[in-house]
Amino acid sequence: MSSSKYWDRWWERRANRRRVLLSGGTAAVGAAGFALVGCGGDDDDNGNGNGNGGSTNGGTNTTPQGGTDPQTGDTPQPSGTYTFIGGPIGGNLDIHRTNTPLESAGLWHWIGNFLMRFNVENYEPEPDLAAAPPEITDDGLTVTFKLNPAAKWQDRAPVSGRNVTAEDVKWTFDRIRNPDTGSPRGGNYANVESIDAIDEETVQFKLKSPQADLLRAMSDQYDLIIPKEIAERGRDAIQGIEDCIGSGAYEVTSYTAGQSMEVKKRADGYWKPNTAWWDGARWTHQVDNQQKSNALKTGQVLATDLPADLVREYRDNKDFQILFAPNPTRECLLLNHEKEPYNDPRVRQAIWRAVNRELVYENVFAGGGIPSGPMSPAAANWVLPDDELGKLPGFRSRDEDLKEAKELLAAAGHADGFEDVMMTATAFLTNLLADQLVPALAEVGIRMTLENVGTDFNVMLKREVEGSYNAAATLFLSGPYPDAQLFIYHHSDFPATGSRNYGRYGNPQMDEMLVKQRTLLNQAEREALIDDIQVELINNPGPIWVGSRIQYYVLSSKLQNTNPHPFLAGYDEAESVWLKS
Amino acid sequence: MYQFILRRILLAIPTLLVVSFIVFSMIRLDPESVVAARLGEGYDPDSQAADDVRAEYGLDQPFYTEYVAYLGRLVSGDWGKSSISFKPVLEEMAPKIGVTLELSLLAVFFSVVIGVPVGVFSAMRQDRWPDYVLRSIAIFGLSVPGFLIATVTLALTAYYLDWIPPIRYTSIRENPWHNFQQMALPAFILSLATSASVMRYSRTMMLDVLRQDYIRTAWAKGLRERVVIFRHALKNALLPVVTVLGLTMALLVGGTLIFEQIFSLPGIGYWLVFSVIQRDFAPVQGVTLFFALAVVIINLVVDISYTVLDPRARR
Numbered sequence: 001m002s003s004s005k006y007w008d009r010w011w012e013r014r015a016n017r018r019r020v021l022l023s024g025g026t027a028a029v030g031a032a033g034f035a036l037v038g039c040g041g042d043d044d045d046n047g048n049g050n051g052n053g054g055s056t057n058g059g060t061n062t063t064p065q066g067g068t069d070p071q072t073g074d075t076p077q078p079s080g081t082y083t084f085i086g087g088p089i090g091g092n093l094d095i096h097r098t099n100t101p102l103e104s105a106g107l108w109h110w111i112g113n114f115l116m117r118f119n120v121e122n123y124e125p126e127p128d129l130a131a132a133p134p135e136i137t138d139d140g141l142t143v144t145f146k147l148n149p150a151a152k153w154q155d156r157a158p159v160s161g162r163n164v165t166a167e168d169v170k171w172t173f174d175r176i177r178n179p180d181t182g183s184p185r186g187g188n189y190a191n192v193e194s195i196d197a198i199d200e201e202t203v204q205f206k207l208k209s210p211q212a213d214l215l216r217a218m219s220d221q222y223d224l225i226i227p228k229e230i231a232e233r234g235r236d237a238i239q240g241i242e243d244c245i246g247s248g249a250y251e252v253t254s255y256t257a258g259q260s261m262e263v264k265k266r267a268d269g270y271w272k273p274n275t276a277w278w279d280g281a282r283w284t285h286q287v288d289n290q291q292k293s294n295a296l297k298t299g300q301v302l303a304t305d306l307p308a309d310l311v312r313e314y315r316d317n318k319d320f321q322i323l324f325a326p327n328p329t330r331e332c333l334l335l336n337h338e339k340e341p342y343n344d345p346r347v348r349q350a351i352w353r354a355v356n357r358e359l360v361y362e363n364v365f366a367g368g369g370i371p372s373g374p375m376s377p378a379a380a381n382w383v384l385p386d387d388e389l390g391k392l393p394g395f396r397s398r399d400e401d402l403k404e405a406k407e408l409l410a411a412a413g414h415a416d417g418f419e420d421v422m423m424t425a426t427a428f429l430t431n432l433l434a435d436q437l438v439p440a441l442a443e444v445g446i447r448m449t450l451e452n453v454g455t456d457f458n459v460m461l462k463r464e465v466e467g468s469y470n471a472a473a474t475l476f477l478s479g480p481y482p483d484a485q486l487f488i489y490h491h492s493d494f495p496a497t498g499s500r501n502y503g504r505y506g507n508p509q510m511d512e513m514l515v516k517q518r519t520l521l522n523q524a525e526r527e528a529l530i531d532d533i534q535v536e537l538i539n540n541p542g543p544i545w546v547g548s549r550i551q552y553y554v555l556s557s558k559l560q561n562t563n564p565h566p567f568l569a570g571y572d573e574a575e576s577v578w579l580k581s
Numbered sequence: 582m583y584q585f586i587l588r589r590i591l592l593a594i595p596t597l598l599v600v601s602f603i604v605f606s607m608i609r610l611d612p613e614s615v616v617a618a619r620l621g622e623g624y625d626p627d628s629q630a631a632d633d634v635r636a637e638y639g640l641d642q643p644f645y646t647e648y649v650a651y652l653g654r655l656v657s658g659d660w661g662k663s664s665i666s667f668k669p670v671l672e673e674m675a676p677k678i679g680v681t682l683e684l685s686l687l688a689v690f691f692s693v694v695i696g697v698p699v700g701v702f703s704a705m706r707q708d709r710w711p712d713y714v715l716r717s718i719a720i721f722g723l724s725v726p727g728f729l730i731a732t733v734t735l736a737l738t739a740y741y742l743d744w745i746p747p748i749r750y751t752s753i754r755e756n757p758w759h760n761f762q763q764m765a766l767p768a769f770i771l772s773l774a775t776s777a778s779v780m781r782y783s784r785t786m787m788l789d790v791l792r793q794d795y796i797r798t799a800w801a802k803g804l805r806e807r808v809v810i811f812r813h814a815l816k817n818a819l820l821p822v823v824t825v826l827g828l829t830m831a832l833l834v835g836g837t838l839i840f841e842q843i844f845s846l847p848g849i850g851y852w853l854v855f856s857v858i859q860r861d862f863a864p865v866q867g868v869t870l871f872f873a874l875a876v877v878i879i880n881l882v883v884d885i886s887y888t889v890l891d892p893r894a895r896r
Contacts, residue, residue, distance in 0.1 A: 235630060240667060259847045284749060284845060290732060297743070300748050
């Protein structure tokens with residue numbers, strides 16, 4: 001693990017976290033991935049020196065230039081079809097309205113471009129359609145982008161290969177922020193006063209107040225730029241593949257919801273030189289992990305995502321490489337603060353301590369879980385340092401946490417605990433999460449009965465939105481930056497646009513800090529405040545954050561220049577990864 | 582004969598009406614979930630977009646009015662539109678029916694090819710070790726769930742043979758051999774339980790027939806075993822098996838739901854599960870109705886074929 005690559009460093013830090021937790025009498029499970037991949041790394045023989053888990057061999061900043069892979073010295077060969085099995089494939093094709101990853105990372109990231117996108121190495125925004133980082137005025141209220149003049153749409157009606165213009169950018173973001181569109185990310189741009197196309201290649205955002213995470217929000221996996229001609233059709237603008245027109249290296253050729261989707265390299269050539277090596281790509285829908293593994297083993301696909309227990313089968317297999325990264329999804333025990341006894345902060349503090357996170361990482365994620373506070377470790381630039389987290393409630397020794405939890409419950413008038421109902425669903429492993437939470441809470445006398453609403457997660461989500469629940473074992477997925485992980489879950493402005501504060505957490509001091517951090521353009525100052533916010537949310541919790549899962553990918557070792565990323569950078573496979581025959 | 586067929590068709594109509602009523606009522610149980618599925622949780626219930634969705638599904642109309650209109654649309658071929666693909670349900674369903682039908686027919690074929698000979702052979706060797714072995718295998722086939730056999734089989738073939746059926750679907754018209762590779766294993770496993778049923782039923786009926794006087798006469802005439810079995814016993818023994826096959830076909834339609842998932846076959850069972858998960862209501866309604874229609878038609882065909890084979894059944 002001597003590589004200087006980002007995720008290697010990240011995993012070294014995880015290892016440190018593991019020691020901290022072990023010293024507190026608990027086992028850190030996030031390190032399971034570290035151990036797993038550490039073994040695999042020794043077996044790498046694919047020429048890139050770090051083909052197994054967590055290692056990177058280039059990225060979007062190190063895209064092979066002049067036809068040479070910087071890691072291996074090999075010459076990328078433009079050939080082959082990238083094949084992936086996973087799922088679900090089947091959400092709305094409208095990238096601005098969907099919340100499902102494969103239609104975005106799996107399809108749109110191949111056919112489209114962002115204005116700014118996440119760099120897969122440092123998780124900070126980098127120019128994509130923008131020619132350079134934007135100019136931001138000193139007051140932070142005006143953000144001006146210059147577009148790359150080479151950027152062209154695919155040669156399909158109604159754009160027929162014309163240049164990408166400022167009007168396209170304006171119409172795209174106006175569509176996203178229009179409440180009638182129903183974009184889940186509309187709230188990210190509530191602070192935008194106006195968007196103006198100054199000329200063909202210049203677009204200007206006027207803000208009501210400075211917004212530190214504006215570029216990160218733009219880089220979130222769904223906000224790709226679409227042609228004005230499509231965007232101006234309104235809410236139902238994107239219905240079929242004929243409406244999926246991008247400026248990316250590939251164009252979509254087929255999409256069957258629940259079955260498959262395919263792209264092929266655009267015939268008119270991609271405007272970014274020396275990138276995009278594939279002839280095309282194909283995704284096959286399959287949600288059963290064993291079947292995905294079968295397809296990979298038998299060579300029918302080049303890549304898939306698998307849970308930790310199945311990944312272990314590949315760790316000594318030289319035909320495969322394992323990539324892993326923390327997922328921005330956060331598992332959570334949601335408490336309704338409008339209901340007794342969760343309106344008492346001491347009860348929430350007790351529950352925060354009583355939850356046995358270690359059991360969740362081991363039993364729900366088969367050892368592939370990561371300790372985290374209110375932010376997922378996927379937001380690696382923002383999470384609390386390991387040593388600090390290890391001193392906080394919920395991450396110390398189990399005995400110490402349980403003792404305090406009982407004292408807090410007693411102080412709240414529940415010395416003998418209480419009975420309640422915990423909602424869950426047989427979806428996204430939340431039922432398994434609930435199975436681990438119930439016995440952990442029973443240790444402090446909280447006797448939970450499970451109410452499983454079935455296999456449709458939306459039923460649970462609907463009740464969360466309505467507030468018709470007391471406690472819920474659930475999960476949330478949002479981008480790896482503070483506004484997406486902190487603001488919308490903890491600010492009391494629910495149900496304002498974009499808010500997911502389904503627990504109705506209300507803390508004036510927290511509101512003040514959350515609003516302030518949004519406007520801080522000084523990175524160091526903001527990081528310090530984000531740390532304070534996380535500490536406060538652990539000491540005075542709203543939702544009971546349990547941790548995150550590690551996302552594992554197993555790929556053929558023939559794939560070169562691969563980068564581990566949790567979900568939000570399908571463009572990396574599209575532009576940088578290539579097939580060594 | 583024609584009167585009998587007409588009578589059976591008329592009897593099927595109330596069944597279909599009841600199914601259509603249940604299917605129609607499904608989305609009326611929680612109409613706002615239809616709107617939420619289209620607009621996303623947290624939508625504004627007073628927005629124009631919400632009103633548009635309600636109007637699209639007729640949720641703004643009285644129940645009985647809309648039900649009559651719904652029946653009218655069904656008859657005229659308008660089974661609604663998918664909210665994901667924006668395509669008419671019947672247009673999306675048509676190619677998927679072929680996949681499910683092929684899988685079901687192939688499974689029936691395997692059921693007959695395996696079940697009948699084994700049942701006959703077992704009857705001929707009644708209470709001897711081949712009979713015990715075959716009956717034990719049949720009980721295994723009946724008692725172990727097909728999805729478990731399928732999952733284990735796939736894992737084993739992947740591990741030991743480095744092979745699983747192709748995951749990319751190819752229609753029989755595009756490439757028959759590729760299509761057969763894809764269909765054979767799921768159809769075979771799907772047929773195991775029904776093969777066992779057919780085997781046990783064939784055996785029982787064969788034993789029954791073998792005890793008849795005319796068979797005893799055939800033996801007494803000194804006919805060879807092959808002639809007694811195939812010329813005299815088999816035809817009468819297999820007549821009731823037709824009924825079993827008909828009922829089996831209806832069960833197979835349900836079984837395809839699971840097998841199409843496991844083997845990534847894009848049939849209507851696969852589509853139904855997918856649409857349920859996606860809360861795409863029109864396809865769910867359409868597929869449910871189609872399954873009901875299929876079962877009614879299969880039973881009708883079985884009844885008619887039975888009366889053709891055995892005229893006594895017409896009475």
